[in-house]
Amino acid sequence: MAKAVEIKNLRKEYGAKVAVNNISFAVEEDTLFALLGVNGAGKTTTIKMLTGLASPTSGDAIVLGHSIVKEKDKVKEIVNLSPQETSIAPNLTVRENLEFMAGIYGMDKEKIARRTQEMIEMFSLAEVEKCRAKTLSGGWQRKVSIAMALITEPKLLFLDEPTLGLDVLARRELWAVIKRLKTEVTVVLTTHYMEEVEALADAVAIMVNGEVKAIGTIDELLAQTGKQNLEEAFVEIAANA
Amino acid sequence: MKGIIFCKRTMKEILRDPLSYIFCLAFPLVMLVIMSVVNESIPKQANMTVFQIRNLAPGIAYFGLTFIMLFICIQVSKDRSTALIMRLHASPMKSKDFILGYTLSVIVLALLQLLITFAASFATAVAVGTKLPVTGVLLSIVCLLPSAIMFISVGMIFGTLIGEKAAPGICSIIITVVGMVGGVWMDVDNMKGVILSVSRVFPFYHGVKLARLALAGEYAEMGQPLLVVCAWMLGLYLLAIAVMNGKLKKDTY
């Protein structure tokens, strides 16, 4: 299988703090890859580098064939992300938010209309499409924020804690959407929910203190640690690192 | 094209904030009425001409532009404080798109404000028994546009450099300075001395003068203030581009 992402010795320092410490791994195309780790492990920083938001201190990554160091502009066109913090234009309606995103990624009028409609259906946003984004509840805003990332038809989609703040039903609904995506889009997601990983992920990497401590399928991680479930395995790896 | 789309969203954000109407539209109108009333109570012998409608209208129109500066400053700093900016920075948008979008969105607001201010001035003129020349008013509006772009540039510069909390404060200082040395509320020309020399250093005095000359039809004298106003506009716009470019290039994440 082709690689959607190939990370080579990627490192990010903030002053004296090493947020990401020379990590290397690859993500296969059209799979869902879960990035796990305790708070401050470096997940968001990794995503920021892979989406062209932050420049690596050293190392590089090839995203869909393009270097994030040398071809940042190209990478920005073909990937998208749903940031950890809900990210929407507050005074715009849900529909306008979606149209706005499609627009700044250069889609024409027809395509904007079609994609907007598709997103409204996919995320069941019809009942709130005319509401100003700031008036929605946190969970609804979250869904809009994710739809805003997907509307631009990215080949690679980063979801930073996508189900944070969603209720159980909304979470399962979103899982279903993400599962359907997998056939066309490579998804890299971070989460603190192990059920989420079990429900969705094809491969998992566990980050500790800016380093990747374990990587593989869920079964491989279980075998490696000799544990019965992912949570136990995660604790084993994260605590003993 | 991305700039235009960004402009549309910025206009929506601004126009859907009720504060925009209060500051950008209501405030100039209120000042116009108050100052006209003040003018009526000034004795003729005092020979105070600043509050006469033909001087007052361009002055208030100019002063109103400082609120446009405040608005774009708040919008830029607010955008920087929200998570939306992260999304925009991850998108293929370039700094030229940001600048174009911000500038266009408030230029429209500035034009609207100028039209309303002068329309109200027309009515006020009629009410006090005089008339404003139509061509003079139109020319005055055109002459105020470079100043509008200059104020927008200043707004973008401070909005980019300082935070949401400090932005209104800095703008208030500039607004006060404009009021003092711009000759909007007092006849700086007749004060001579220090105030006049200080006034001439800043572009405000020249901008107000230009708008008044245009309205009065005194074209022969417009050359010099026009030159000063355009030079400031150009300089500050370029600075705004440089500042925003620098901010985008810098690793903020």
Ligand SMILES: Nc1ncnc2c1ncn2[C@@H]1O[C@H](COP(=O)(O)OP(=O)(O)OP(=O)(O)O)[C@@H](O)[C@H]1O
């Ligand atoms: N802009 C920054 N400036 C300085 N330090 C930073 C910056 N961004 C992140 N860090 C530090 O880098 C480390 C990794 O942060 P990061 O946000 O990547 O963690 P994370 O794995 O996403 O955590 P969480 O699960 O809490 O979201 C942390 O110690 C954080 O304090």
Ligand SMILES: [Mg+2]
């Ligand atoms: Mg994070």
